[in-house]
Amino acid sequence: MTAVSSPAFWEDLYQRHGDGWELGGPAPALVDFVEATPPPRGRVAVPGCGRGHDVRYLASRGYDALGFDFADDAIRAARALAAREGSAATFERHDLFTLDRDYPNAFDGVWEYTCFCAIDPARRPEYVQVIRRILRPGGWFLASFYPIRRTGGGPPFPMSRAEIRRRFAPWFRFERAFAPLRTVPRRSAQEWMVFARKTC
Numbered sequence: 001m002t003a004v005s006s007p008a009f010w011e012d013l014y015q016r017h018g019d020g021w022e023l024g025g026p027a028p029a030l031v032d033f034v035e036a037t038p039p040p041r042g043r044v045a046v047p048g049c050g051r052g053h054d055v056r057y058l059a060s061r062g063y064d065a066l067g068f069d070f071a072d073d074a075i076r077a078a079r080a081l082a083a084r085e086g087s088a089a090t091f092e093r094h095d096l097f098t099l100d101r102d103y104p105n106a107f108d109g110v111w112e113y114t115c116f117c118a119i120d121p122a123r124r125p126e127y128v129q130v131i132r133r134i135l136r137p138g139g140w141f142l143a144s145f146y147p148i149r150r151t152g153g154g155p156p157f158p159m160s161r162a163e164i165r166r167r168f169a170p171w172f173r174f175e176r177a178f179a180p181l182r183t184v185p186r187r188s189a190q191e192w193m194v195f196a197r198k199t200c
């Protein structure tokens with residue numbers, strides 16, 4: 001098992017403030033998408049949710065949002081922030097690779113941000129299958145994939161648009177795919193937004 005597949009790797013980063021991914025708020029690409037073209041409301045899963053800013057944002061917009069992370073520090077912080085804001089967002093400590101066992105066909109939607117790039121790239125096929133299995137038939141998958149680039153030892157492990165299409169297309173219909181206008185400045189031109197539906 002590679003180091004990134006273990007909660008201890010991520011807990012260590014949280015504890016020594018090595019969380020360079022932390023935005024302190026929801027992802028701009030998510031906010032812009034939901035404000036302009038909100039996906040149908042319902043139960044939404046956010047794998048690798050970190051401190052849960054996106055989960056709280058989704059809950060504030062009427063989604064029944066549930067964040068998953070296997071790092072204890074992340075879930076504790078996410079719950080504390082939600083309690084402080086009186087957010088309806090909920091959080092569960094869970095390895096995303098076993099979500100399909102506990103949540104088959106359970107979600108109307110999934111939001112993905114900076115989780116796909118955090119897992120061992122060898123497990124990407126497994127990730128796609130988990131997302132497919134936790135979504136109900138016709139459920140939506142919204143993602144802002146980052147980093148779209150060629151180099152980097154990771155995490156974050158880079159990816160290409162072609163790879164994402166190749167991995168998801170057998171089970172998802174891509175309805176929209178575009179470079180989000182507003183991204184985090186240091187991630188500029190490295191994000192790719194996808195809205196897809198589970199087909200089978």
Ligand SMILES: C[S@@+](CC[C@H](N)C(=O)[O-])C[C@H]1O[C@@H](n2cnc3c(N)ncnc32)[C@H](O)[C@@H]1O
Binds near residue numbers: 022069070
């Ligand atoms: C780069 S951080 C991003 C966190 C959050 N998405 C954000 O944007 O702030 C990746 C997160 O994924 C979590 N993670 C990585 N592998 C995981 C797994 N197999 N199951 C659950 N969480 C995982 C890590 O603990 C970490 O919180």
